[in-house]
Amino acid sequence: MQLKKWLAAIPLALTLLTGCSVIEKIVYRIDINQGNFVEQNSVDQLRFGMTREQVRFVLGSPMLIENGYPNTWYYIYHATKGHDDAVQRNLVVDFDATGTLTNISGDYEASDQFFESLN
Numbered sequence: 388m389q390l391k392k393w394l395a396a397i398p399l400a401l402t403l404l405t406g407c408s409v410i411e412k413i414v415y416r417i418d419i420n421q422g423n424f425v426e427q428n429s430v431d432q433l434r435f436g437m438t439r440e441q442v443r444f445v446l447g448s449p450m451l452i453e454n455g456y457p458n459t460w461y462y463i464y465h466a467t468k469g470h471d472d473a474v475q476r477n478l479v480v481d482f483d484a485t486g487t488l489t490n491i492s493g494d495y496e497a498s499d500q501f502f503e504s505l506n
Contacts, residue, residue, distance in 0.1 A: 418468045
């Protein structure tokens, strides 16, 4: 019976000595992706003067449209891969009162053709 107690105590003592970080790295953690995954090539398709429907077709539905500010759409992507640090990328799309695209900002750059005509 003494041997069983020692066999149980040894892994516990090793865990206490090395800290929980070693055990944490051994345990599998799934990748967690949340929000709108937006690629730069999709942002490059956006043009000044596009309608809301056209922007929704290119980027999909926004993650957030604030109450009281319906002309600002937020595309937010948050990813955590296993034990790595979380990554967040944001894209803010602004429309004027008539519903046409006027500006984009955030972690993505507007293309050089952003102000060219849609035709």
